[in-house]
Amino acid sequence: MINIGIVEDNVKIRNLIQRFLDMQESMSCKVAVDSVEEMLDHLKEHEPPDVILMDIQLPGMSGIKGIGIIKKEYPDIEIIMLTVYHDSHKIFDSLVAGASGYLLKHTSLPEIKESIENLVAGGAPMSPQIARKVIEHFNKPEPEKKPKSDLTAREQDIVNGLVDGLSYKLIADRYDISIDTVRAHIRNIYKKLHVNSKAEVIAKSLRGEI
Structure with missing residues (x-):
């Protein structure tokens, strides 16, 4: 059984994802909150989930900052970003902070389920648009460095x-x-x-x- 937590401040989206995941035979989603602070309070009192779906823009602490704090205290929790943001710096800030995956919010519910299973199996799920940006980043040719000149x-x-x-x-x-x-x-x-x-x-x- 994969235990899942959600940090999402949009009540409609949060409830929809929670209900769908909790209906799956191999998954349980008992905690869904609207801020990192609430999730941290929950983690102090309960067994940590295996996976957390995390938004970036949240009331209080941002999701990116929250990743670092959660991963420091609970390194075994895997975190997937689930957000509308697809700009490169947010993607890489999230991955550097410790996120294991990055999905856009237009991802369908079955795809979210599949991404969680992929993550638990050792993968790093990303929306195609995000994966392309990551690939483009690493394929970008490094600017040629001019040899250091001794000229004044x-x-x-x-x-x-x-x-x-x-x-x-x-x-x-x-x-x-x-x-x-x-x-x-x-x-x-x-x-x-x-x-x-x-x-x-x-x-x-x-x-x-x-």
């Missing part, structure tokens, strides 16, 4: 000027420095980059090496 900010300015095709005089005008200062920076750039020509500096910059 001003030397990088000079490189940018070279890439833009400016002469030493125009670089000096752009940054309000003398041509001699530009030449001194160029010498330092050549030394740091181990190159001998302006073309090599430009090539390194265009390849993202500096």
Whole structure:
């Protein structure tokens, strides 16, 4: 028998899910409350359920904050978020806090039942829309990191000027420095980059090496 608890402040939704789950031969849903605080009070006095269905936007403490508190005190309780929210940060905040699944509220009652059974069997139930967001997050290519350059900010300015095709005089005008200062920076750039020509500096910059 899978014992289930519900934290949902919409009375109609809460009662509907509770009645449906309590009718299942393999399930019992005796506790359904409208806040994390009420669930915590219940847990102090009663045997903890195996699974809790938890909304995010609740009166008092949020469901995401509640996950962390419940999991700390009762680590064996599995928590499935059941919410209208499908934005990425709420999904990942919930999973990081310790949720084992994430369902949207348009999930049908039979699918909720199946998700609970899946969870107890070792799965991590998610609405298809949520699973896609999770997959997209992990498939996102990491931004390429530019190699750390030893160039100073001003030397990088000079490189940018070279890439833009400016002469030493125009670089000096752009940054309000003398041509001699530009030449001194160029010498330092050549030394740091181990190159001998302006073309090599430009090539390194265009390849993202500096």
